[in-house]
Amino acid sequence: MSAAPTLPQVPLGQQGLIVSAQGLGCMGMSWSYGEHQSDEAQAESLAVIQKALELGCNFLDTAEVYGPHTNEELVGRAIKGKRGQYVVCTKFGFKIGEDGTIKGLDSSPANVRRACEASLQRLGIDCIDLFYQHRVDHNTPIESTMCELKALVDEGKIKYIGLSEASAADIRKAHAIHPISAYQLEWSLWTRDAEKEIVPTCRELGIGLVAYSPLGRGFLTGTIEKLEDLSEGDRRRGTPRFSAEAMEKNKALVDKVRAIADRKGCTPAQVALAWVHHQGSDVVPIPGTKKLKYVVDNVGAYAVKLSAEDMEELSFGEGDVAGERYGAEFMKSGTFHYGDTSS
Known part of the structure; x- marks a missing residue:
């Protein structure tokens, strides 16, 4: 295993946002990957966030909908007590019932403001460093959403604005209202569709790229080989790529990652993460x-260097990956596919 370096700080976008070269996704500490609400689990999650900071990883990613709340x-x-040491980003964009059920998308100006105020209170801070629209709401013009976000910037309640999985057209519309500092996308060895249009658009506009699920929701680490490896409450059980048939085919991808890891004396997770780091300094x-x-292992990926030959070996084609990344109900609605309702 490669030793964990201290991560450097890098610019994200062109508006002055500086973050660690690798961040920490906090979603799985509370939501999606089984139940994690025991006192013991929460204590370890708090320790993970502290350890990340010790390793120079100060960029924390959360969202209103995770839990929710x-x-x-x-x-x-x-x-x-350590607010100044962290860069905190969170997301809005869903209508959440009083019982915690998610009732659809809502990026209306009123909901943007409500979500911001509620997130500030839950986080115990007076300003959100980076506030993302989680998913595009096709019932609200993105210009209206951006005008409210711009007002929140002017009021000092948020510093920078981000988008997640918006279409290239929506990125341009939003950026024309107020500069977008960061765009969050699913990007990993087995999810590369954003490279066609989204990544070039963001680079043209000077928008930083934040890659979520860079380990393929854990699959590329080589620790998930069958459905039974996932707990009963794990949302991945309902994801096409984690069906028994898809996992069997996708093991070939993990085998390639593992072979390179063996040659380099590091872990498969570090190779998969290093591939993402090698996509560019932005x-x-x-x-x-x-x-x-795992937080120590993940930070260690920053020191793993991949050769041109390694990168070529890891160049999977679309036909090499079995299963969609989200279930049919989400893909049909467009909620989880770069704002394209035809997908």
Whole structure:
């Protein structure tokens, strides 16, 4: 295993936002990957956030919808008394019922402001460093959403604005209202569709790229080989790429990653993360973990160097990956596919 370096700080976008070269995705500490609400689990999650900081990883990613709400509360506990040492980003864009059920998308100006105020309270801070629109709401013109975000910047409640999985056209519309500092996208060895249009658009406009799920939701680490490796409450069980048939085919990808890791004396996770780092200095991956050993391993990926031959060996084609990244209900709605409702 490569030793964990201290991560450098890098610019994200062109408006002055500076973050660690790798961030920490906090979602799985509270939501999606099984139940993690025990006192013991929360204690380790808090320790992970502290350890990340010790390694120079100060860029924390959360969202209102994670829980909902509980992940922001956890992050708020972790940064209490150390606010100035962290760059905190969170996301808005969903309509959430009083019972915690997600009732669809909502980026109306009123909901943008409500979400911002509520996130500030849960996080225990007076300004959000980076506030993303989580998914594009096709019932609200993105210009209206951006005007409200611009007002929140002017009021000092947020510093920088981000988008997640918006179309190239929406990126341009939004950026014309107020500069976008960061765009969050799923980007990994087995998810590369954004490279066709989204990545070039962001680079043309000077927008930083934040890669979520850079470890393929854990699959590229080689630790998930069958459905039974996922707990009953794990949302990945309902994802096409984690069906038994898809996992069997996708093991070939992990085998390639593992072979390179063996040659370099590092872990498969470090190779998969290093591949994302090698996509450019404007790319900041945010692998998520709730385990101390994995946060050290993930940061260590920054020191792993891949040759041109390694990168070629890891160049999977679209036909090499089995299964869509989200279920049919999400893909049909456009909620999780770069704003394209035809997908």
